[in-house]
Amino acid sequence: MKKLLLISLCLLLIEAVPALAADTAPTTDAAKKFVRMDADKNGKVTWEEFRKTYPGLSQNVFDALDADRDGGISIEEWQRAAGRFLQMDTDGDGYASWEDFQRVFPKMQKGAFESIDTDKNGKISMEEWARFLEQHHKGMAPARGKAPEGKPMIMPPSR
Numbered sequence: 163m164k165k166l167l168l169i170s171l172c173l174l175l176i177e178a179v180p181a182l183a184a185d186t187a188p189t190t191d192a193a194k195k196f197v198r199m200d201a202d203k204n205g206k207v208t209w210e211e212f213r214k215t216y217p218g219l220s221q222n223v224f225d226a227l228d229a230d231r232d233g234g235i236s237i238e239e240w241q242r243a244a245g246r247f248l249q250m251d252t253d254g255d256g257y258a259s260w261e262d263f264q265r266v267f268p269k270m271q272k273g274a275f276e277s278i279d280t281d282k283n284g285k286i287s288m289e290e291w292a293r294f295l296e297q298h299h300k301g302m303a304p305a306r307g308k309a310p311e312g313k314p315m316i317m318p319p320s321r
Contacts, residue, residue: 174271191247197238206234218256219289247291257285 181246199207199215212235213222225231229239231271250258250266263275263286278294279287 191248192241193237195239195244195248196235196240205238206232207236207240212310216256216288219287223292224291226289226296242252243292243295244288247286247288250286250291257287258291261284 199211201211209224227235227243250262260275278290280290
């Protein structure tokens with residue numbers, strides 16, 4: 163079961179990474195959302211600007227999206243992390259259901275969805291999605307900690 167979940171998460175990352183790179187076109191929904199959030203039009207969304215758009219999300223989400231830790235989210239950081247989430251969250255409620263997730267990632271098994279849904283409420287929040295991307299960007303599996311020194315967290319299946 164764990165091996166199947168691990169394989170599903172690997173496939174999710176393989177499918178998500180090229181799609182995230184493709185989400186960097188300035189005409190994407192993510193780019194439009196960024197432009198609306200960036201109230202002072204300086205090319206960075208501050209915590210204050212972010213929380214006006216997403217009042218229910220925590221500073222932790224903002225920090226996870228601010229990949230370079232400079233105190234602001236650039237359009238590149240926003241599109242990399244939020245672009246795919248916004249594709250899932252078609253109703254704009256800040257959550258992606260299993261059905262939303264499956265529509266965007268049709269090859270993924272429910273175990274992959276459940277591993278990202280860390281609060282186990284049956285939906286993925288932007289905070290959970292940002293945490294998932296941040297952990298995998300650092301080579302970590304969701305909610306499991308760091309890999310042993312010099313070892314990748316996601317291992318290919320053994321033969």
